[in-house]
Amino acid sequence: MIDVLVAGGGPAGLATAIHAALLGMEAVVVEPRAGPVDKACGEGVMPGGVAALAAMGVTVPGRPLRGIHYLDDRRGVRATFGPAMGLGARRVALHAALARRAADLGVKTVTGRIAHAVQDGDGVEAAGLRARWLVAADGLHSPLRRSLGLDAPPGGVRRYGLRRHYRVAPWTDFVEVHWSGHGEAYVTPVGDELVGVAILSSVRRTYDEHLAGFGALAERLRGPAVTPVRGAGPFRQRARARRAGRVLLVGDAAGYVDALTGEGVSLAVRSAEILARCLAENRPEEYEGAWRRLSRTHRLLTGALVQVARRPATARLVVPAARGLPGVFTSIVRLLA
Numbered sequence: 001m002i003d004v005l006v007a008g009g010g011p012a013g014l015a016t017a018i019h020a021a022l023l024g025m026e027a028v029v030v031e032p033r034a035g036p037v038d039k040a041c042g043e044g045v046m047p048g049g050v051a052a053l054a055a056m057g058v059t060v061p062g063r064p065l066r067g068i069h070y071l072d073d074r075r076g077v078r079a080t081f082g083p084a085m086g087l088g089a090r091r092v093a094l095h096a097a098l099a100r101r102a103a104d105l106g107v108k109t110v111t112g113r114i115a116h117a118v119q120d121g122d123g124v125e126a127a128g129l130r131a132r133w134l135v136a137a138d139g140l141h142s143p144l145r146r147s148l149g150l151d152a153p154p155g156g157v158r159r160y161g162l163r164r165h166y167r168v169a170p171w172t173d174f175v176e177v178h179w180s181g182h183g184e185a186y187v188t189p190v191g192d193e194l195v196g197v198a199i200l201s202s203v204r205r206t207y208d209e210h211l212a213g214f215g216a217l218a219e220r221l222r223g224p225a226v227t228p229v230r231g232a233g234p235f236r237q238r239a240r241a242r243r244a245g246r247v248l249l250v251g252d253a254a255g256y257v258d259a260l261t262g263e264g265v266s267l268a269v270r271s272a273e274i275l276a277r278c279l280a281e282n283r284p285e286e287y288e289g290a291w292r293r294l295s296r297t298h299r300l301l302t303g304a305l306v307q308v309a310r311r312p313a314t315a316r317l318v319v320p321a322a323r324g325l326p327g328v329f330t331s332i333v334r335l336l337a
Contacts, residue, residue, distance in 0.1 A: 001123055002028050004279060005131035007114035007144055010037060012251025012268035013137030014098040014107075018056050019276035021105035029102070030127050032113040036095040040163040040230035042186040042198045042262050043091055044175045047084035047337045049266030052273065053097075060097045062089030063189040068333050069174040070319050073216065077323040078174060079333035086337065088175070088188045088196075094265065115143040119246045133279050134247045137272075140237055142253035150249065152238035156303075157310045160233030161259055162207045163198040168223030170195050175262065178214045179319050181312030184260065185214045197221065200235075200259055202310060235259060236306075242288050250275050254291060257302040260309065261336050267295055297335060 004020040006013045009031030017027035031037075044065060045053070053060060065086035069078045102109070110127065117126035117134050124134040136144035145151055170189030178185040183201025190196050197217070199210045207229045211218050239255040242248060249255075251268040271291055278287045308314045322329040 002026050002129060002131035004133050004135060004276070005030065005124065005126060005129055006135045006137055007126070008137035008139060008253070009035065009099070009109060010039070010137060010139065010251065011094060011098055011265055012253070012272055013135070014102050015056065015269040015272035016135050016137060016250055016276055017102050017107045018058070018098065018105060019273045020279065021102070021107050022056070023276055023280040025276070025280060027107045028129065028131070029107060029109045030112045030114050030129070031109060032111065035099050036092040038092050038230065040161050040198065040232040041091055041264065042163070042175070042188055042259060043088060043190050043196045044186070044188045044262050045087040045089060046263055046266040047081050047086050049269055050085065050087050052266065052269045056101060056269070058097050058101045060087060060089045060094050062087045062093065063170060063191065064173060065175055065189070066173045069172065069176045070179060070322050070329070071176060072179045072316065072319040075319055075323055077319065077326060077329060079326070079330040081337040082334050084337070086175070088190045090190050114138070116147040117144065117247060124246045132246070133284070135275065136247060136249045136253045137251045138253055140232065140235070140252040140256055142249065144247065145239055145249055145253050148244040148247060150239045150241055150244055152240045154234070154236045154238050156236050157202050157306065158234040159200055159202045159236070159258055159306065160204070160231060161198055161200050161235065162210065162229055162231050163196060164207060164225050164229045165190070165194055165196050165227040166221045166223045167193055167226045168195055168221060169193055171220065178217050179315060180213050181315050182213060183210060184309065185211070185217055186262070187217065194226070198259070242291050243284060248275055248284060248287055257299055258306045260305050261298060261302045263298050263336060267298060270294060301332065301336065
């Protein structure tokens with residue numbers, strides 16, 4: 001019998017399989033898409049995520065990042081991560097690096113899709129395979145989470161993301177977050193002549209309509225757009241629990257607040273390690289509490305910022321407030337990092 005069957009071969013699923021293999025378990029990933037798989041995301045990895053990837057033996061090509069730079073149309077404020085560096089990396093490069101590491105460790109990938117599973121006291125059956133444990137790493141709108149009755153009403157504002165890349169030399173080694181009354185634009189250097197620009201908003205507009213609202217940024221993007229617009233959302237997804245019997249949720253499937261603080265990849269790979277260790281030690285019941293402790297700061301701070309960002313009047317106060325309290329801003333950035 002397979003030890004760990006993973007539904008979904010994105011970063012969270014591959015990280016779970018890698019950690020399972022490192023702990024001596026047999027892991028099989030079921031994924032319908034041929035890799036590397038792209039996704040609309042900011043493509044910035046926090047220092048904690050960089051360290052977690054390195055501990056897994058995963059090296060991702062990209063651009064070092066020193067911190068976060070908040071800007072509006074008149075002012076800006078920066079905060080460094082501290083001694084450790086973040087990383088700006090194409091999502092496809094991250095996926096490819098994780099897939100190589102998983103393959104090197106003997107993790108098998110099967111083409112298919114898991115939308116439901118049948119479990120008993122000894123194991124789980126899905127996609128014609130039987131395993132001791134099934135990990136749902138099937139994304140923001142997880143079919144497995146839904147089939148298990150673990151979906152909870154999302155509540156709150158519905159926010160969406162759009163991303164494309166521009167052929168232009170990066171002008172900074174910070175992630176720039178441009179604030180307006182109707183959303184945020186994340187600028188992440190991901191190559192020597194490539195930047196990614198992701199726009200987050202609750203207002204449904206085209207990418208170009210959104211970008212026009214960030215005048216100074218639009219002026220900088222004189223290089224051609226070299227990738228199509230990709231979208232994601234609505235972001236906020238809630239789960240009643242992270243476990244139902246022998247099925248456990250990880251990554252976006254486990255619940256998601258918003259992309260605003262850029263911790264998705266970091267949390268995914270770190271929670272994957274915790275999950276794999278709980279399974280290796282036959283302590284699945286401890287995963288829920290461990291996940292909550294790991295994600296608590298992210299959930300609280302991101303939730304608070306989303307509430308501020310939802311109204312133009314309060315969103316316009318973010319940069320002045322951060323600029324007026326630079327020590328607090330730096331402390332928050334380093335806490336998230």
